[in-house]
Structures are given as structure tokens and as C-alpha cells.
Amino acid sequence: MRLAHYLLLLMLCIASWGCNVTKRIPEGELLYTGANVELVNKELVDKPKATAGEVEDKAQPTPNKKLLGLFYTRLWLYQHTKEPKTKVNKEGETVKKKGVRNFLKYKIGEAPVYITEEDMRRSELLMEKYLRERGYFGSDISYEMVAKKKTVSVNYYFTSKGRHRIRKVFLPEDSLINVNKIIYDNEKFLKTKENNYYLLEALSQDRTTLSVAIRDSGYYAFSPDYIFYYVDTTVGEMQVDVHFNVAEPDSVTRHKQFFFRNVIIYPGYSVDAPNQGLVGDTVPFRKFTFIYPDTTKYIRLSAIGRNLLTIPDERFSQTRHNHSVSKMLDLGVFKFVNIRYEQVGPDSLDAYIFMTPGNTQSITAEINASTTTTNFIGTFASVGYTNRNILKGAEEMRLTLSGGIETQTGRSSASFINTIQLNAGWEFSVPRFVVPWGIIANKAIQFTPRTRFGVSYNFQSRYQFFSLASFGAHITYDWRRNPKHHHKFSPLFVERIRTLNIAEQFQDILDENPVLRASFEDVFIIGFRHVYNFYNPDPLRSFKNYWYFNADMQLTGNVFYGIGKLAHGNRDGQIQLTGVPVAQYFRIETDTRYYDFVGRNKQWINRVIAGIAVAYGNIETTPYIKQFFSGGSVGMRAYRFRSLGPGSFDGTTTTTTYPDQTGDIKLEWSSEFRHPIYSFLKGAAFVDVGNIWLLKEDPQRPGGKISKDFYKEFAIGVGYGLRLDFTFVVVRLDVAFPVRKPELPEGDRWAFDDMKWREGSWRRNNLIFNIAIGYPF
Numbered sequence: 149m150r151l152a153h154y155l156l157l158l159m160l161c162i163a164s165w166g167c168n169v170t171k172r173i174p175e176g177e178l179l180y181t182g183a184n185v186e187l188v189n190k191e192l193v194d195k196p197k198a199t200a201g202e203v204e205d206k207a208q209p210t211p212n213k214k215l216l217g218l219f220y221t222r223l224w225l226y227q228h229t230k231e232p233k234t235k236v237n238k239e240g241e242t243v244k245k246k247g248v249r250n251f252l253k254y255k256i257g258e259a260p261v262y263i264t265e266e267d268m269r270r271s272e273l274l275m276e277k278y279l280r281e282r283g284y285f286g287s288d289i290s291y292e293m294v295a296k297k298k299t300v301s302v303n304y305y306f307t308s309k310g311r312h313r314i315r316k317v318f319l320p321e322d323s324l325i326n327v328n329k330i331i332y333d334n335e336k337f338l339k340t341k342e343n344n345y346y347l348l349e350a351l352s353q354d355r356t357t358l359s360v361a362i363r364d365s366g367y368y369a370f371s372p373d374y375i376f377y378y379v380d381t382t383v384g385e386m387q388v389d390v391h392f393n394v395a396e397p398d399s400v401t402r403h404k405q406f407f408f409r410n411v412i413i414y415p416g417y418s419v420d421a422p423n424q425g426l427v428g429d430t431v432p433f434r435k436f437t438f439i440y441p442d443t444t445k446y447i448r449l450s451a452i453g454r455n456l457l458t459i460p461d462e463r464f465s466q467t468r469h470n471h472s473v474s475k476m477l478d479l480g481v482f483k484f485v486n487i488r489y490e491q492v493g494p495d496s497l498d499a500y501i502f503m504t505p506g507n508t509q510s511i512t513a514e515i516n517a518s519t520t521t522t523n524f525i526g527t528f529a530s531v532g533y534t535n536r537n538i539l540k541g542a543e544e545m546r547l548t549l550s551g552g553i554e555t556q557t558g559r560s561s562a563s564f565i566n567t568i569q570l571n572a573g574w575e576f577s578v579p580r581f582v583v584p585w586g587i588i589a590n591k592a593i594q595f596t597p598r599t600r601f602g603v604s605y606n607f608q609s610r611y612q613f614f615s616l617a618s619f620g621a622h623i624t625y626d627w628r629r630n631p632k633h634h635h636k637f638s639p640l641f642v643e644r645i646r647t648l649n650i651a652e653q654f655q656d657i658l659d660e661n662p663v664l665r666a667s668f669e670d671v672f673i674i675g676f677r678h679v680y681n682f683y684n685p686d687p688l689r690s691f692k693n694y695w696y697f698n699a700d701m702q703l704t705g706n707v708f709y710g711i712g713k714l715a716h717g718n719r720d721g722q723i724q725l726t727g728v729p730v731a732q733y734f735r736i737e738t739d740t741r742y743y744d745f746v747g748r749n750k751q752w753i754n755r756v757i758a759g760i761a762v763a764y765g766n767i768e769t770t771p772y773i774k775q776f777f778s779g780g781s782v783g784m785r786a787y788r789f790r791s792l793g794p795g796s797f798d799g800t801t802t803t804t805t806y807p808d809q810t811g812d813i814k815l816e817w818s819s820e821f822r823h824p825i826y827s828f829l830k831g832a833a834f835v836d837v838g839n840i841w842l843l844k845e846d847p848q849r850p851g852g853k854i855s856k857d858f859y860k861e862f863a864i865g866v867g868y869g870l871r872l873d874f875t876f877v878v879v880r881l882d883v884a885f886p887v888r889k890p891e892l893p894e895g896d897r898w899a900f901d902d903m904k905w906r907e908g909s910w911r912r913n914n915l916i917f918n919i920a921i922g923y924p925f
Contacts, residue, residue, distance in 0.1 A: 169220045170298040172227045173260060178300035180263040183207035183271070188307040193284075194345065203306060206274040212261050215825075226257030256826065268293075268302055275304065283312040283346035283388075285381055312346045315387040320394050327362055327370070327394055327403050334361045346388050351377060358392075366405030366463035368489065368497060369397065406464045409496045415452060416441040417502040419484055435460040446505070447481055451541040451579060455479065455596055458487060458499050471594045472501075478596040479579055480536035480544060482506055508537040514921055528552030528569075541578070544598070548573040568609040575602035581625060597627035606773075610808075614668065615648040618773060622677075634681040643673040644728070645771055661848040666769035667810070671731040673771070675704025685743075696741040702774075705732030709766050723766050732765035735774060737814070741925055750823045755925045757783075757816040762843065769844075775810035776840050778863075781918035782925065783816055784836045786865020786884040788916060793840040795861050796851035798891035811840030813854055815862075818925065822871075830871045834882075837864050839890055860897075864888035867916075871923070878922050885914045 173179050185204040190196040215221040232249040272289045279287050288307040293300055317340055320328040337357055339350040359372040374397075380389040397403060413436055414426060428441035433449040436456070440449075455475040457468035469487060476485040483506030490498045515529040530550030538545045554567040577600040602622050609615040622641035628634045647668050650658070658665040678701050685694040708730050712723035722729050737759035744752045761770040779787035791799070794811040816838030825831050839861055841854035851861075867884025888897050904910040 169223045169227060169260075173298045177260075177262055177298075178295055179298055180209065180211050180261045181299045181301045182211045183302045183304060185275075185304045185306055188305055192308040192310045193306075194311050200306070203275050203278060203304070206278055207271045207302070207304065208267050208274070209261055209263065212258055222256060222258035223260055226253055226259055229253040229257055263293075263300065263302065271302075271304070275306070279306070279308075281348035284308055284310075285312055285388075310386045312381065312386050312388050314340060314342055314344050314346055314390055315383055316342060316389045318389065318391040320392060325402070326365075326405075327367065330362050330365055331358055331392065331394070334358060337361075340390055346379070346390075351390070354392075360466050362403075363464070363466035364468075366407065366465070367403050368406040368464040368491075370403055374403075404495050406491070406495050406497050408458065408460050408462055408464065409492055409498055410437060411435070411456070411458055411460050411499045411501065412437045412439065413452065413456075413501045413503070414439050415447065415482075415503045415505070417504050419504050446508075446540055447537060448541045451479065451481075452476070452503075454580065456501070458501065464489075464497060474594050475596045476503060479542040480506075481508055481542050508535060510534050530571075538576075542596075543579070544575075544577045546573075546575045546577075566611050568607075570607040571604070572606075573602060573604040575600055577601070577626070581627075594630050595628040597625065600624040600626055609649075612651050613654040614650050616645070616668075616773070617648050618643055618645045620644070620673075624677075632682060632684045634683070636677075636679040638677040641673075641675065641677055644671075645673065645773060646670050661846070663769055663842075663844065663846045664848065666767070667772040667775065669767075669771075670728050671767065671771050672725045672728050673704050673731045673774075674708050674725075675702060675706070677702045693742070693744050696739075696743070698739040700735075700737045702733070702735045705730045705766055729766055731763070731767050731771055733761060733763045733767065733770045733774065735759070735761040735770070737776075739925075746821075750821070753818075753820050753822065753925065755816075755818045755820075757814060757838070759814040761812050763812075770812060772810065775812065776814035777808070777810050778814065778816065778838055778840045781880075781882065781920045783818075784838050784863060784865055785834070785867055785882050785918060785924070786836060786886040786914075786916055787863065792838075792863055793861075793890070794842050794846075794849060794852035795839065795854065795858070796890045796894075797849045799849075809840070809849075811852065812843040813841040815839065815858075820924070825870075828873050830873050832869045832871060832882075833867075834869065834884070835864065835866045836884070837862050839863050860894060861890040862888070863890050865916075880918070880920045880923065882918045882920075882924075884916050884918075 170179060183204055185200045185207075187193050187196050187200055193199050212220055212223045229249055229252045232247055232253065268291050272291060275289045276287065279289075286309045289304055290307075291302055291304045293302055317338070319331055319335065323329055323332045334357065338354045339347075339357075340354050344350070355372040355375045355377075358375055359370060362370045374395045375392065376395060377390055377392045380391070383389045415438065416428065417426070426439065428439050431438040431440045431449065434453050436449075436453055436459075438449055438452075455472070457465075457472045457475070473485050473487065476482055482503045484502075484504035486502045488500045488502070490500065492498050510533075512532045512534075513530070515527065528550065529552070530548065532546065532548040534544065534546045536542065536544045549572050551568070551570045553569075577598040579596045579598055581597050582599040600623070602624070604618075604620045606618045606620075607615070608617075620641065620643040622638050624636050624638040624641075626636050647670060650668075658668065678699075680697075680699045682695065682697040686692045708725070709723050709732055712730070724730065737757070739755065739757050741753060741755040744754075746752050759776050761774060761776065763770040777790040778784050778792040780789035784792050790808040790810070793809050797809070799809050816836065818834065818836045818838075820832050820834040822830060822832045839858075841858060841861075842849070842852040843854065845853045863886060865884045865886045867882055869880055869882035871881075872879040885903075887899050889899055890897060892899075899914075902910075903914075
């Protein structure tokens, strides 16, 4: 009750702050509250709402910030904090003393923002320029000030004549000249095409695209400045023609192709001491020349040579230059790589490659914690050691160790710890593709590919239930053709899952539930796995929307099952390895996200997770550790870890069922709005929707099987979180509660009427707190 009163009092104080700021605005001044763009003729504007918002972003200046979009708290603080005392420094200048007042008034507080006629005129010009660049030629922007008491806003009126489309695109006339021929060959990659809207940004990108294509053909001295264009707006109503052309260099009659003569490599170069690493043994290797100081002989020359694409006697290529730098940095051995070229003849270049060694060893540590109002407290910690050059060939060895415990406070049971989980892993990788018949060339791949060999051990113990262990090994090919697409393909991964101990009371549960019992049987998993990741943020545009997609697919047991059937004359019966069944299942899980920047400092992120696991052939049920679950700090945050579902089943109403719920199908949608509060403190409001289901009927979990009405069994949770975002680490505190509970009878699943914030029992049963490191997605 007191908490509610305090919150109400705080909200009233904040509201009063927001209302009183205009009282301290000086006479003759008006507080600027923002701009609004109105479209006079929306029918002539493409995507009116989005266009109006983009034009509005060009308005200057930026008005004072509001807390939650409502209250001028920072302006109020500026107005109500006295001026800090001053002092005279050694130079005789009067400066404000550092202290509490200076911090409150000038660091946290914010001075009132006013607007002038010059500001509005500048905004008008910026808007007109932006519209011309998007094809709105001849459009008009006008404005008027709207004053109200001591505040003022500005209305900008956008009158459009329509957006121009491209009628024709003309390339250089003489297609027999080498440079012009390259332009014709790359016409299909241009974004400036007939019938598209005119867009200056597309033209700029096309100049870069054509310039890179020309430089890839050996034209080292070529730059985008040699490509020029003009736009003819007189060809027809709402149409333009775009003419591309190429300028010739002043000193020669035609552009020239360049070839490399020498490639000199300095693997011990120091940025801090430029002369260091420039003197040493001259070591020829293949076609390269290495200047190799004794202090840098920590990496074999072959590791460098196989990844360099700048090679003597070959012609210059911008893309090969970029790939060489990417591959060298991707080795993990060098922190800086720079390539400098020197013209040594009419068409010859010498390349000097400077590599600065970096730290090859690192130790990482992380800790997470979570708590719920049902008295469960959990913590998870991990530590890792990485050596990126263990055999002096950029081979990487990684050791990881992690563990977690969960306990329930306020209970009288004999055990303090409810769950123990331990994980250990070792991985060794080499910077190339290794296959039984040799090494696969990787010239077309932008980043250094790796072949990874790894083993892992996992142990999980649930008090009064079971102890489970798994040992795994894998061979994985890891590669990226470009920064957007990342593949990890495991042609072979093996996992041995073993149930070490089953408590007597849990054995009774398994005896009554054949489906659950089958998921805990000892199995061998032998199969292949492919993980694909797509990630496309624009490194040149910090606030551009982008996608993230991850797919994890596993197919196991088929080859071994087929061999076993042939070896046993195709007889019926379970195929086993050393007396243990071999699991046959297909499993795929996808994670799709869209990051939408709503303004410069706000983000709206949507994520959809979908997964299915199908057991067949040699086993009846997918192994327990390969099934899906819902709930926890990165999923359905209004539910405890593994507590939701399956379907409409309520696991809290029976004592004969294992409390951790898993399923064969998973669907989740999360939407989160992130906004700044102050400096590194940020907030996020979120909603999570989802559940898991079974593919087969389970008598012990009625309502768990998926049906055509599965959409009626979605759980919905809402909440709010605080994030301490220090860039290098993010500490997160989320609180959430369910507003729709699928475990309740149909028709009673919405929980709004049952919310009783003042009752401790409701808070204990519904409020879920999570403390974690990092963003949930």
C-alpha cells in the first residue's frame, strides 16, 4: 500500500515539474516544443506518413528532452539549480567550479531551447534539399510559428508537384574502351534503373559500385570522382533521364591497369614505434618478401601467405585488397593491418603490408543472476581462456568452464540447492578448410575460414529428480563469404547422453509417464548440423534498420540406422551402438529479428522464434536435452525458466509430473521498445507471446498436444526493464507478469480482472524478476 502511495506521489511531482517549466521562461522568449510537417497534397507523395517523418527530422534545433515523452525533468532541474560558484584560473579566465551544482545544472540538466527566424530558414533549406535528393523537384516548403502561452512550435507545409521517376539510364557511348566496357558489364548491379524513383543516394552508391568494379580490373588510380553524371529533368512530366560518363585522367590519355611487382610484408610493425619491425631478416617465401625481426617469429609464414590475395605478377584488385585485410585481421593474431602501394613503373606497383601483432591470449568471465517472487534464486557463471596462436600458425585453442545453481529460499526441505549445472568445453581450430583429401582453396571467401575440432561435457543434477550427463565431439567448418552471411557446418557431431541417477520419487513419475520416460533414455546422437546466420546492419549508417536471422538445423541417426539395418539383414528392432540406442530425429529452430530505429536513440525490436523437433525410426521421443522449453530471462520473461506449457497443461496442479516442461514445438514473439533515460541508464517496455506444444498425446500432460486451435493457448506477458549500458557490458533488470495464462480454462485466460497489486500473495505468484548480463536479443 505504501509503495503505491510513494509511486503516486512521485508521478505527481514529476507532472508538476513538467507543468511549471514555462513559468521560468524569460519575458520575450518562447520555449521551442518541436516541429510538425503537414503534407498539403498527400496524393502526390510516396508513403506520406514516412516521408513526413523523414522531413520533420531535418527541423532545427532539437527541442528539450522529455521523460517518458511527457515531462521536462531535465529542463526543470536546470531551472531550479542555482548557478555554481566561479573561480579565476591561472590564465585569468573565470570558470564555474566543479561540484554538485555544476553537475546537476549542466551535466544532468538541460538549458531551455529557443528558436529564431534563422533556425526556421535553415530547416526549410535542409528540407528542400532532402526532398530534391529523393526526386521531389520543384516542391515548396513554407512555415509558420504557432505560439501558445510561453511555448512555440513550428508548422512546416510541404507542397509537392510529385516524385520523379527515371525514364532512361544512359551509359558511356563507346563500350569498346576498357573502362566503359566494365561499366556495361556491371549495369545489372546498378540501383539507378528505369521506372525507379530518382534517388541521389542510389546514384552515389552506383558511383562507388562502378568504381570498385573498375579497380578490381586493375585500375589502381581510378576513383569515384572519375565517374560523373547529369540528370535531365526536361524529358517529360515527372520523369528524368540519367546520363553516366567517365572522365579521363589529365596526365595520360587513358586509364591504365596496374600489376604488382613486389609484395613486401612486415609482420612485426608497431603503430606506436613506426621504425620498429622495419629492419630484420629478409626471408623470401613463395612470391612474397618478408622482413622478419626475431621478436616476431611467433607465427609461421605459411599462415600469412595462404591468406594474402595481394600477389606479385597479378593485377591490382580493390576487392582482393579488402579481403586480404579482412583475412589477416580474422586470424586473430594481428590488431592492425595496413597495405600501402607505391608506383614503380608506368603500370607497376610495389605493395608494402604492415602488420601489428596483437594479444593472442585472453580470459573472459561472465555471471548472471535471476530471481522470482516464488522464492527461486539462480546464478550462472562462466570463464573462458583463448589462445589464438598456440602452434604458431594462427591455430586457436579455447577452453570454457561454466556452471550454475538454483535454490528456493524460505523452504524447509533438506536440500538448499535445487539444481546444479556444469559445462566444460575444449575446442581447437585451424585457419583453413581441412578435409581428408587435403586443403580446400578459399580465395573467394572474404574472411578466414576455420576447421574446428571440439569436445564438450555437460552435467545437470536436479535434487529429488535425476542426474544427467552428456559427452560430445564435433568437426565443424566455419566460414563467412561476407560480413552478412555466416555458416557453421558440422558433417559429424557425436553426443552420448547418459542418465546417471534417478531418484525414487522421479522413477515413480517416469513409470506413470512413458513419453517422459522415453526422453530420459540413454542414447547416442550421431549426425550433422548446419547453423546459418544472417546479419545486415549498415556500418556506414548507425541508425538504419536491419534484420537478424539464425537457423539451426540437425539431422541425426539416418546413416548409422541405414548401415545397421543392412548389417542385420534389415530385421526389425532398435539399432544400437555398444548397447545404447542411436537417436533419429530432425530438429530446426529459427530466430528472426527486426531492429527498427524510432528516432536516433530509440529502438523497437521484434523477434520471432519458431522450432520443431521430430523423433522417428529408432526412437519414440526426442531426447530431453534436445526438446524445447519456454520461460526465463531471454524468452517468456513473465514465466520461470522451463515452467510454461506445453499447451494448456498446468504443471503446478499436480505432484506426479516433472516440474520442468519441455515440448516438440515452440513459437514465441517478443516485442521490446528501448529508450534512453539518462546517459548509460536505459529502459525497455516489452511484451512476450508464446508457448510450447507436443506432437503426440501425453496422458500425463493433458492439453499439451498441438491442435488447430493452438493460437488460443498462447501465453502473454508484459513488463519493464532497466539496463545499465556501459557499452562493453550491459547489466539488465527485468520485471514481468502474465496477462494471459493458457493453463486456465478457456474463457478465463485473460488475467486483467485478477490483478491485485496490493496483495502480497498475488505479487509472489505473478511478478517475475530477472537479473542478467547483456540484452535479451
